[in-house]
Amino acid sequence: ALLLAGFAAVLAPSGLRRRLPAALVRNWCRWVVRAAGVRVRVTGTAAPEGGLLLVANHVSWLDIPLLAAVRPARMLAKSEIRHWPVAGGPAARAGVLFVERDRMRALPHTVDAIARTLGTGAAVAAFPEGSTWCGRARGPFSRAVFQAALDAGVPVQPVRIRYLAGERAVSTTPAFVGADTLLASLWRVASARGLTAEVQVCPAVPPGRHPDRRSLARAAEQAVHGHQEKAHSKSMCSL
Template sequence: MSAWLPSAPCTPGACVERCRDVAAVPRAVLRLAAVAVLLLVGIAIVLSPLGPGRPRSRGRIPAALVRHWCRWIVRAFGVRVRMTGAAAPAGGLLLVAHHVSWLDIPLLAAVRPARMLAKSEIRRWPVAGPPAARAGVLFIERDRLRALPDTVAAISRALREGAAVAAFPEGSTWCGRARGSYRRAVFQAALDAGVPVQPVRIRYRTAEREVSTAPAFVGEDTLLASLWRVATARGVTAEVEVRPVVPPGRHRDRRSLAEAAQQAAAAPGVPVLRHGHRRKAPSKSMCAL
């Protein structure tokens, strides 16, 4: 693992609070069962002749159906979804958002179906790998700096072909009480392709309108623990705000473009902190925020 790979200081023990209001076990189990059914239906469609990976089939699955399916996935967990802002434009588009949870992925796809960036290890996963590859996921080798130019070129090529590409430029998940700074490489792809950038602001709230850390998937948290925490939480709302698009040509370099997108996607009052590195022990300073 290279030292440049970013990681957040957030940890489950320091940042993720216990939910005051939790769902009963039977209800949580029903939620997870509903999610499993929706995932199986989605995988079946992706692997079917209508799937995006079949010859001459790209685009057959209606975008509206994909958006609704993504919202259903989040709703099946018991999380309400509130979406505001204008619709994302058609054509090549880079979608970016701060990263808190695996829930961010279907929420971003609910804004506009897009090719997601994912670590290369997922391609080899026995269950998730083949459907992810068929769905058009762009796999990146995050721990190999030498692979970065090829990654930027692949993203730029997808953007030129008119696809939307979704990315979380922080490179790591944060708890939601603070954010990391955006890495700039993915914005070079948008510059090279001459496409707009669509910042999206994603926030998780409790019923009392406070920041909810229940969906946070940080540090050494396990996926099973995170899934159960979300399924048992009550009163969580995902607020998705589609911010004004940053048109091509407004920023000449990736640094200024990344800063503009970061400022647009950041929630008011949430500080942006510098990343640590995975070789360093995670800090617990965030628990006081």
């Protein structure tokens, strides 16, 4: 119940969330993760103010409050979530920007909507891999969302999220992949001991440094993943 109450900070109506001090939202989101029994360690510099595209690798449902702990932002989500019986309404009221991934014709409209949001000085958060991975494997960054940052002339803030068992070993326990259910994932995380969420805020990529979305996406992907090889299947992601 405490964990679900904590998500109210992330899924609060966007107007109310804008009136809350950013430091309060960040601390509340960290508390959400700690309520699940996961320690939080944030390293790096503070994210810039003003319009900003936050991008991170995607492992778990915990990534959402962790990214909001870096800077409160409007999330990108697949359009199906809008119609989910419990989460759809709160997500829409929270200002989530819904993306129709399977309709290529809708892509220019989606990019334009994200760019307009960024142009208002808001932050938008996205997971360019498009789906969750276990942390040992990863997917390539989709380029479309980076076009919105170019069009709006705003910086891109890469963020790397890792879940550790102890101090060094990468843990797949928080991963939410495949046929896993949210209830099973919640129970697995709550039952684990010694989990740490490590959030590394990489240097922001200023506007104008990269001429096109391909090179901008590559730079952000390199910042987040370094030299970790892409995995084209999730066979490495058995929990």
